[in-house]
Amino acid sequence: MLNIGLLGLGTVGTGIVQILEERKKYLEKLIKQEISISKILVKDIDKKRDIEIDKEKLTTDIYEIIEDDNIDIIIEVLGGLDNPYYYIKEALNKGKDVITANKAVVAKHLEELTNLAKAKNKSFLYEASVGGGIPIIKPLKEQVNINQIQEIRGILNGTSNYILTKMISENLDFQEALETSQRLGYAEANPTDDIEGYDTRRKLRILSTIAFKDKIDEEDISCYGINSINFSDIKNIKSMSCTVKLLGTAIVNDNKYYASVEPVIVSQNSYFSKVDDANNLVSFIGDNVGELRFFGEGAGRFPTANAVLSDLIDITSNTYQRNCFLENSELDNINELYRGKYYMRINVKEDTKDKIEKYIVDNEIIEDMIEKKDSIAFTTKLISKKKLEKLIDIFMIDSKNYFVARLEV
Incomplete structure (x- = not known):
């Protein structure tokens, strides 16, 4: 029996439950064992939900899941940063495999949690954290x-x-x-x-x-x-x-x-x-x-849940990469040294318009002028973006009053 502890029953958590219910027989045949969602962490047990769920499986106490030795895998789909990070870390320390869709946690703690999983000889997988349902x-x-x-x-x-x-x-x-x-x-x-x-x-x-x-x-x-x-x-x-x-x-x-x-x-x-x-x-x-x-x-209930369950299959079939990256x-x-061509639009005041136009010519920034009315818009020569940042600083242009995009044409 594969026992799962699910942290979160929002959009993605609901999708996981639905896919597991619909594909239960096939998945159990694939991994050669029964699958059960033993406990689900929620904020409100009595909340009305899109799916029917046995309330006996719902809990507001994370330790009912983390401390349960019968639960093999934790799936975290809560969102947020601090609490999910703590739950994932505690689950790994308790010897449980962990799957998460939480890009904030993965981005901030990737190396720490990867190393912890390796030290505990457990899995820490996060396919759903990037690209939703896209396997990347x-x-x-x-x-x-x-x-x-x-x-x-x-x-x-x-x-x-x-x-x-x-x-x-x-x-x-x-x-x-x-x-x-x-x-x-x-x-x-x-x-x-x-x-x-x-x-x-x-x-x-x-x-x-x-x-x-x-x-x-x-x-x-x-x-x-x-x-x-x-x-x-x-x-x-x-x-x-x-x-x-x-x-x-x-x-x-x-x-x-x-x-x-x-x-x-x-x-x-x-x-x-x-x-x-x-x-x-x-x-x-x-x-x-x-x-x-x-x-x-890149998002959505079923694409993201699909990526989570792909990780689940990889863990149960031992088909994921264990290499330390x-x-x-x-x-x-070298971000500061990077050079590119840019499009820039600036909303200008009448008393600074001529000065800005002179500055972008004198400093060899402009390649082509596109617009010279209520705003000025132009494309640049091959330059460092620092040149545009200096222009913004010198003329104290508010962030709402300009737009910059790199050109790949």
Whole structure:
């Protein structure tokens, strides 16, 4: 008998229960033992739920699960940071395998929890923490054994991608697209993590650490979101026959790496331009395998639950990678040295407009002027982004009054 302790019965937890019920006979035949969800941690036992559940299995006491020697595997789908981290750590210390969908915990404590699982000879798997239902972490762990991974790129946040898709396809301004996203359940009431790029940064931190076999902290990843994009930017981008996506990018070469989360303007021929709505796409390049791409739904009840249960099968069939991925310790971050071409729009006051135009010409920033009305919009030469940051500082431009996106056209 495989006994599971489930922490959380929200959207993903409910999906796990439903899939296990529907696929129970097949899964039990596959892993050659019965499967039982023994206990489920909830906040409110009497809450009305979408599924019928035996209330005897519900508990508000985490120790009823962690201290139960009959429970073999803990599945954590609570969300949040501090409590889930403590529960996962305690479960590993108690000799239980752990599966989590919690990107915040994995991003902050990846190395510690991986090492603890190794020390306890237990599993710590987290496929659902990146890309929802897209299988990306397991293939990446397999490929690092026979490849030097050179690059990771991805649309890793469905909410921001949905917002940008609606702005481009329906000519909406940012607030309209955000409100539509919230109404449909893609964006939270507080969408900060999505629209400012923090969610993408966590996921890129996880992927790049595995890929480059070195600890890439969130602080090592430059991060700029989409919250200041407006309708005039969309008009300008479409005039270039392009679209815009929030991309996470990590590139390594000669023991140096660049890692960023930022809006990127891509041509209509780019495969990223074809990824619409709340879908995700992740690609990585290995020196032997070349480029591999993974596309699918980046969130949602069943895609995320599917990834969790894939980890469950890997544990029960012993088909997951046990390699310790932290082998390097010599990679240098070169974000400040990275050079690219950029699109920039600045809302300007009449008394500073001429000064800003003169500055971008005198400092060899501008390549082409796109707009010179209520705002100025231009594309740059190949420059360090620090040049644009210096421009912002000198003229004390508020973050709400400018938008920057890297050009890949």
